[in-house]
Amino acid sequence: MVFGLIVTAAMALSPQEKPAANASETNAARRTQAKTIFESVCASCHGLDARGAERGPNIASRPEVVRKTDAELVKILADGRAAQGMPSFASYGPAKLSALVIYLRMLQGGHKESPLPGDPARGKELFFGKAKCAECHMVSSQGGFFAEDLSGFATRLGADEVRRVIVNPNKDLDPRRGLITIILADSTAFSGIVRNEDNFSLQLQTPDGKFHLLGKAQIVSLERAGSSAMPVDYGRTLSEKELGDVVSFLSRSAENARKKAAPSEEGDDE
Helix, strand or coil: CHHHHHHHHHHHCCCCCCCCCCHHHHHHHHHHHHHHHHHHHHHHHHCCCCCCCCCCCCCCCCHHHHCCCHHHHHHHHHHCEHHHCECCCHHHCHHHHHHHHHHHHHHHCCCCCCCCCCCHHHHHHHHHCCCCHHHCCEECCEECCCCCECCCCCCCCCHHHHHHHHHCCCCCCCHHHCCEEEEECCCCEEEEEEEEECCCEEEEECCCCCEEEEEHHHEEEEEECCCCCCCCCHHHHCCHHHHHHHHHHHHHHHHHHHHHHCCCCCCCCC
8 A cells, every 4th residue: 555655656746846867877877878879889880899890990099099188089979080981970969979988988998097107287387498398389278389289198198108208209100290301492491290281282380380381393302300390308308207297297287178178968968
């Protein structure tokens, strides 16, 4: 009899009167849904573990994917990559796409917090001071723009890997992305990094930040240095403690950028 009264009362509750699921339950449900979406839609190309399959690349450990911010990955999902055969998933809505990225991060190793090897505040002083990183790189909209924006660089990299890139920037470097020197028919010489290129022209950015659009018919010599524009002597000019401070600054900046850029999981799907 008591059981019957409870059932009757529960059936009588209007949708407005039913207890709402708390945020953690909502997020857990969304992640479960994201796992289902990944396994039913993404895994056919990228594999159940995201490490690649016959039709799609490894997105679990490829550095160029791992280093992207959550917001960048959400945008890729929303826009698709038509040239690579990847459709747009914009119809799923921002909340589900965000949850899908969180599931991918789990496959990549999860958002693991690890102790910082140094002092982020001191690392910031070095980045914008003694180490001169900010002459080429930008973090949080501050610094130069000749080289890569490092705001989210350390998002998925451990401290040891970030340090390795700093002290050995030429390891595993694609020579097409390194410095080049160009000489024109009038003997004018330029050194810098190629930003855009087609069959007829080449856009070069020089260390002073300027862009130069050069017609290929004008170019008489193009030499690829096969090396990064980044100094290779940080292992000598910075102490171990200073390197740890810079690594900590980049790690903390990446975490802050991830938290700021990631869409709220509690928003509407529309």
